[in-house]
Amino acid sequence: MSATRIDQLVANLTLWKDAYYNGPSPLVSDAVFDAAEDELRTLDPQNVYFQKIGAPNPVGGAWPKVQHSIPMGSLNKCQTSDDLKAWRPNQPVCITHKLDGASVSLKYLNGKMVQALTRGDGDIGEDITRNVLLMQGVVRQLPLAGTVYVRGEIIIRKSDFAQHFKGESNPRNSAVGTAKRQSDFDKCKHLTVVAYQFLQDGVSSKSKDLEIELLENYGFVTPPKYICVTLAGIQAVYDAYVAGKRDALDWEIDGLVLDVNDRDTREAMGDHNQRPKGSIAFKFPHEEKITTLLSIDWQVGKSGRITPVAIFQDVVLGGRTVNRASLAGVRQVEGLKLSKGCQIMVSLRNDVIPRVESNVTEGILNDM
Numbered sequence: 101m102s103a104t105r106i107d108q109l110v111a112n113l114t115l116w117k118d119a120y121y122n123g124p125s126p127l128v129s130d131a132v133f134d135a136a137e138d139e140l141r142t143l144d145p146q147n148v149y150f151q152k153i154g155a156p157n158p159v160g161g162a163w164p165k166v167q168h169s170i171p172m173g174s175l176n177k178c179q180t181s182d183d184l185k186a187w188r189p190n191q192p193v194c195i196t197h198k199l200d201g202a203s204v205s206l207k208y209l210n211g212k213m214v215q216a217l218t219r220g221d222g223d224i225g226e227d228i229t230r231n232v233l234l235m236q237g238v239v240r241q242l243p244l245a246g247t248v249y250v251r252g253e254i255i256i257r258k259s260d261f262a263q264h265f266k267g268e269s270n271p272r273n274s275a276v277g278t279a280k281r282q283s284d285f286d287k288c289k290h291l292t293v294v295a296y297q298f299l300q301d302g303v304s305s306k307s308k309d310l311e312i313e314l315l316e317n318y319g320f321v322t323p324p325k326y327i328c329v330t331l332a333g334i335q336a337v338y339d340a341y342v343a344g345k346r347d348a349l350d351w352e353i354d355g356l357v358l359d360v361n362d363r364d365t366r367e368a369m370g371d372h373n374q375r376p377k378g379s380i381a382f383k384f385p386h387e388e389k390i391t392t393l394l395s396i397d398w399q400v401g402k403s404g405r406i407t408p409v410a411i412f413q414d415v416v417l418g419g420r421t422v423n424r425a426s427l428a429g430v431r432q433v434e435g436l437k438l439s440k441g442c443q444i445m446v447s448l449r450n451d452v453i454p455r456v457e458s459n460v461t462e463g464i465l466n467d468m
Contacts, residue, residue, distance in 0.1 A: 109140040110149050134177070150373040162282050163218075163226035170249060170302060172205055172219040173374055175357065175381040181335060184358075187380050188331055189369070191360045194308035195337050197323035198355035198381050199294055201255035201275040204232060206293070208248040213240045218280070222374070231279055234288040237295070237321035244300065250320065251297035254279045256290065257350045264290040270420070271352050294351070295320035308359040308366075327361060334358065338382055346384065355383035388447040389415045390460055395440055396433060399426075408433055410444070410456050417448035425454035432456070 116133055140147060178184050203219040216232035217225035232238060235254065242248060256271040256278075264287065268274045278287050295315045298304060305311035309325050316322045328334045338356060346353060359379045360366040366378030391412045399407050408427040415422055425446060427433055436459040438444070443460040 106140065106144050106147065109136055109143070110147065112136060113140065113149060134179075163228055163280065165220070165224050166215070166217055166227050167224055168205065168217060168220075168222070169207075169247075170205075170299060171222050171374070172203060172225070172251065173222060173371075173376065175379055176372075176375045177355075177381045177383050179383045179385070184334065184380075184382060185331060188334070188358075189360055189365075189378070191362065191365055192327055192329045193334060194312075194359045194361040195326040195328060195334065196296060196308075196312065196357045196359070197294075197349075197351075197353040198357045198383070199253035199255055199296075199323065200272045200352045200354045201253045201294075202279050204228075204252055204254050204279075204293060206232070206238070206250040206252070208242050208244070208250070210246065211242045211244050213238065213242075226280070228280055231281065231285050231288045232293065234285065235279075235291045235293050236289070237293040239319045242318055246301050248301075249297075249299040250295050250315065251299075252293045252295035252320070254291055254293055255351050257292055258352070259350055260290045260292070292321060292351075295322055296357070304363055306363050307361050308363070309361060334382075342384060353384075355381050358382055386447045387417050388445050388457060389417060390443055391415045391446055393438060393440060393442050393444050396427070396438060410438065412444060412446065415446055417446070417454070422446065422448065422454045425456050427456060 113133070113136055116136075140149065176187075178187055205217045205219070205225065206213055207215040207217070213233075214229075215227060216229045216238075217227055219225055232254075233240070237252075239250075254275050256265065256275045258271065261268075261271045261274065265271070265274045275291055278285075278291055281287070296312070298311050298315050305314055309327055312322050312325045326337050328337060341353075341356065357379065358381075360369065366376070369376070369378040371377055391414075393410060393412050395411045397409045397411055399409050408429065410425050410427055412423055412425075427438075432438075436444075436456070438456070438459060444456050445458040445460055447455050447457050
């Protein structure tokens with residue numbers, strides 16, 4: 101076991117996670133992040149890194165820091181049919197959307213919504229109540245006594261993004277940034293909270309499908325749900341979204357959430373590294389398209405570093421037109437044998453970052 105390599109992986113993953121949750125945009129793609137996590141899990145499966153959820157709140161932020169009464173956890177991920185087969189218990193599964201935005205927890209006391217916290221590191225979040233009260237999908241009053249928590253995702257509908265966020269990079273980054281604005285927070289009215297968890301006095305509904313129905317009955321915006329009893333059924337729902345159902349939605353999703361439907365069975369399965377064994381995120385494959393390389397430009401950054409940028413014919417990925425992608429230095433240009441006119445495979449990693457994956461003309465895969 102290489103202690104140096106482990107330390108390097110932990111440092112990289114911590115930096116990347118902080119940029120994903122707190123920064124303006126991710127530093128690396130999902131594929132790069134997941135590969136680094138898999139390597140660390142192989143080298144040191146008990147590393148303390150795996151016990152952490154989310155990312156620390158930014159130092160010096162103006163929003164008050166508040167302890168979650170009930171921690172906000174995260175999910176393990178799978179991306180292949182084999183991964184799904186290895187996870188799936190012999191139980192009915194409820195399928196919902198894996199929304200791509202900013203997680204939020206709404207707190208109600210005797211029916212009144214009194215607080216909204218970001219996930220933060222899972223234990224401590226930021227109090228952004230002022231901004232959340234402006235958002236669509238937020239129910240201010242419930243006909244209930246006691247303490248209720250409603251967990252959800254702050255997102256921007258594609259239709260709202262096109263109308264109110266022109267010129268911004270993508271809905272996910274805009275949702276995260278807008279939700280935590282200290283000024284010009286009126287724009288929060290174009291954000292939507294989509295609810296997926298209901299906890300009354302710390303207890304959820306007896307099944308996940310009833311939980312979603314309960315939220316909908318109280319007036320919350322909720323994702324659609326599907327109950328599947330076989331592996332083939334789960335795969336069919338997933339394949340339908342990959343084939344086009346995902347693109348037809350008015351909000352961005354990067355996968356599906358699978359929950360063992362029965363609450364008691366799900367909770368009895370326990371957790372691992374603070375992630376429930378009875379739930380998993382089934383991630384979508386990265387979208388890829390072939391296009392023609394027009395040129396390679398050399399861009400000088402603020403630090404003076406020179407970066408090659410691939411300029412190619414327009415392709416539509418993730419619902420937006422893409423025609424350029426930064427390259428990983430001269431090494432990638434030479435390794436892929438990139439030249440004007442060659443056919444390249446382009447992807448939108450993490451549904452955000454354009455990447456040149458391979459030179460189709462040469463048939464060389466990018467293994468960087």
